[in-house]
Amino acid sequence: MEISKKTGFGTRAIHGGLEPDSATGAIMTPIYQTSTYVQEEVGKHKGFEYSRTQNPTRSALEKNLAALEKGEYGIAFASGLAAIDAVIKMLDPGDEVISTNDLYGGTYRIFRTVFEKYGITFHFVPMAQLEEIEARVNENTKLIWVETPTNPMLNVVDIQGVATMIEEKDILLAVDNTFASPYLQNPLELGADIVMHSVTKFIGGHSDVVMGALVVSDEALANELYRIQNSSGAVPGPMDCFLVLRGIKTLHVRMERHCKNAAQIAEWLKGQPIVDKIVYPGFKDHPNHEVASRQMLDFGGMVSFSLKRNRLEDAHSLVSKTQIFSLAESLGGVESLIGHPATMTHAAIPKEEREKSGVVDSLIRLSVGIEDVEDLIQDLDQAFKSI
Numbered sequence: 001m002e003i004s005k006k007t008g009f010g011t012r013a014i015h016g017g018l019e020p021d022s023a024t025g026a027i028m029t030p031i032y033q034t035s036t037y038v039q040e041e042v043g044k045h046k047g048f049e050y051s052r053t054q055n056p057t058r059s060a061l062e063k064n065l066a067a068l069e070k071g072e073y074g075i076a077f078a079s080g081l082a083a084i085d086a087v088i089k090m091l092d093p094g095d096e097v098i099s100t101n102d103l104y105g106g107t108y109r110i111f112r113t114v115f116e117k118y119g120i121t122f123h124f125v126p127m128a129q130l131e132e133i134e135a136r137v138n139e140n141t142k143l144i145w146v147e148t149p150t151n152p153m154l155n156v157v158d159i160q161g162v163a164t165m166i167e168e169k170d171i172l173l174a175v176d177n178t179f180a181s182p183y184l185q186n187p188l189e190l191g192a193d194i195v196m197h198s199v200t201k202f203i204g205g206h207s208d209v210v211m212g213a214l215v216v217s218d219e220a221l222a223n224e225l226y227r228i229q230n231s232s233g234a235v236p237g238p239m240d241c242f243l244v245l246r247g248i249k250t251l252h253v254r255m256e257r258h259c260k261n262a263a264q265i266a267e268w269l270k271g272q273p274i275v276d277k278i279v280y281p282g283f284k285d286h287p288n289h290e291v292a293s294r295q296m297l298d299f300g301g302m303v304s305f306s307l308k309r310n311r312l313e314d315a316h317s318l319v320s321k322t323q324i325f326s327l328a329e330s331l332g333g334v335e336s337l338i339g340h341p342a343t344m345t346h347a348a349i350p351k352e353e354r355e356k357s358g359v360v361d362s363l364i365r366l367s368v369g370i371e372d373v374e375d376l377i378q379d380l381d382q383a384f385k386s387i
Contacts, residue, residue, distance in 0.1 A: 005070045009183055010252045016067025017074075018060055018245075029060040031242045053230045057238035061245050062213075065203075068182035068248065069195050071215040073222035075229050076241065080178065080198030081106055082234035083212030085114075087174055087194060089228050091142055093119030098136045099145040100127040102153040102357035105346035107145075107176070126357075127157045128288050134165055141169075146192075147176040149292070152304045152341045152365040153358045154179075154279045156288035159295060163191025172221075178202070178332070183255040184297045188217055201332030202301070205247040205254055211236045254334065257370040258301030264373050265366065265380070266303045272384055274314075276362070279304040301369075302331065304341075307362040314387055315340050315362045321383035324375055331367035336376055339365045 003016045021030050032055055039045040048054050062074035077083040084107055091097070099111065101124040111122045125132040127146060144166065148157040163173055174194035175187035181202040187195045197203055199211035216222050229235060236244075266280035281292040282299035292299060307314050319327050325338040329345060339345060341359050349359070368376065 003067060005067075009068075012067045013064075013251050014249050017063025017065075029057055029242060029245055031238050032056045033238055051238070052233050052235055055235075055238050055241070057241040057245075058236060061241040064245060064248060065182075065197075065199075065213050066215050068203075068251075069177075069188055069215040070186050071188050071195065072217045072219070073215065073226075075214045075216075075222065075225045076199070076236050077212040077214070077229065078234045078236050079210050080196070080200060080212035081110055082232075083196050083198075083214050084110060084176075085234065086214065086225055086228045086232065087143070087145075087196065088115050088120065089232070090172075090224060091115075091120050094140060095142040096121045096123065096138065096140040097143045097145055098123045098125060098133055098141060100147050100150055100155070100157065101125055101353075102150045102155060102359065103145075103147055103349075104151040104176070105341075105348040107147070108346075109348040124353075126155075127162075128155045128291075130158060130161050130165060133162060137166065137169070137171070141171050143172045143174060145174050145176070146187075147179075148185075149179045149281055149300060149302065151179060152279075152302075152339075152345065152363065154281055154286075154300075154302060154304055156281050156286075156292040156296075158291045159185075159187050159190040159192055167191070179300055179302055180296055181251065181255055181300075181332075183252050184259075184300060185295060188215065190295060193218065193221065199244055200330060202255065202258070203248060203251060203332075204244050205251065205333060206243070207330065207333035207335065209236075209240045209243045209247070211240055211244060254370055255298070255301070258368060259298040261370065261373045261376065262301045262303050262366075262368040263299065265368055265376060268377050268380070269303070269305055274307055274309070274384060274387070276306045276308040276310070279358075301367065303366045303368060305364055305366075306360055307364075310360050310362040312342070312361040315364055316343075317387045318383055319364060321386045322379050323382075324371060324379040325366065325383075331365075333367070334370050336369035336371060337367040339367070341365050 037048040065074035123136045172193045175192045178198045195215045325336045
């Protein structure tokens with residue numbers, strides 16, 4: 001069956017880039033648990049030599065990921081940070097990167113503590129205002145790293161607007177699409193050069209895999225990223241690739257439920273007297289609601305909120321009192337998670353910088369799962385009453 005970019009998302013998720021196993025006809029991609037491959041003679045093989053370079057299970061996943069993002073090439077890594085690492089390794093000392101000021105803490109950490117010492121300069125600006133990005137662009141700018149929606153403040157960046165701004169410049173545009181997933185947003189269609197995913201999250205969807213991925217359409221860019229992938233060796237194993245291929249097959253139906261549940265919980269939070277600010281792109285008063293409506297299919301499964309008494313102890317008490325929402329790092333799994341960004345996911349960012357972007361001591365982030373929403377609301381209600 002011909003699977004084109006015009007084929008529906010669910011069909012691409014289940015069939016895109018995949019073929020029955022040529023040896024047995026198995027409909028599910030086998031787990032090729034091997035490190036090396038026998039060659040008939042020197043240089044004569046079946047396309048595989050060593051599993052750091054290529055593995056049939058990983059290759060199938062990479063094709064499937066490319067199909068999801070309507071790209072041409074997928075490159076899988078051992079984690080989302082390994083994927084980010086590969087992108088930054090394309091830069092040279094003296095190059096500059098512009099990114100958002102409310103970036104995921106792990107991305108901020110690798111930018112500042114790993115790559116700055118190699119002479120790469122990073123600027124962090126409020127990217128929801130395109131003029132803030134434009135003001136930082138200069139002859140040394142080589143990469144704009146967009147995260148949208150952002151983690152955890154759920155700001156939405158106009159991808160097409162950024163792409164238009166730099167279309168005449170020699171600047172790469174990379175988009176961390178983790179929070180949206182390929183179901184809700186396809187940055188390559190909006191002008192991005194690189195799409196990055198923490199596959200650990202919504203794509204894997206079952207909290208049992210750590211993985212990252214990049215998707216591109218340009219062949220030269222893909223070849224450079226494959227070279228870095230092979231040279232650095234931060235590749236996922238075949239079992240993990242198999243698990244993600246399994247998870248992807250339900251991505252579209254899971255995302256529909258994530259979005260539906262998150263919308264209902266965000267609305268319920270409006271009626272809670274201890275809640276100060278609710279951050280959810282689906283609300284019309286969200287500052288980037290119009291952009292989200294234009295570039296996303298729906299508003300995602302993430303909700304953040306702060307408490308009226310901006311006290312660390314209140315936030316810690318609340319996140320420890322839920323019973324269905326599990327207190328844990330990460331997001332995007334079928335189960336609902338609750339977290340405290342200031343002391344968990346964003347602890348690597350200095351307090352002063354965190355608070356400038358809205359990550360205050362009482363901010364709480366929800367990754368809304370696909371359980372029955374009535375049970376999730378009841379769980380939050382009993383936790384709220386306990387403080």
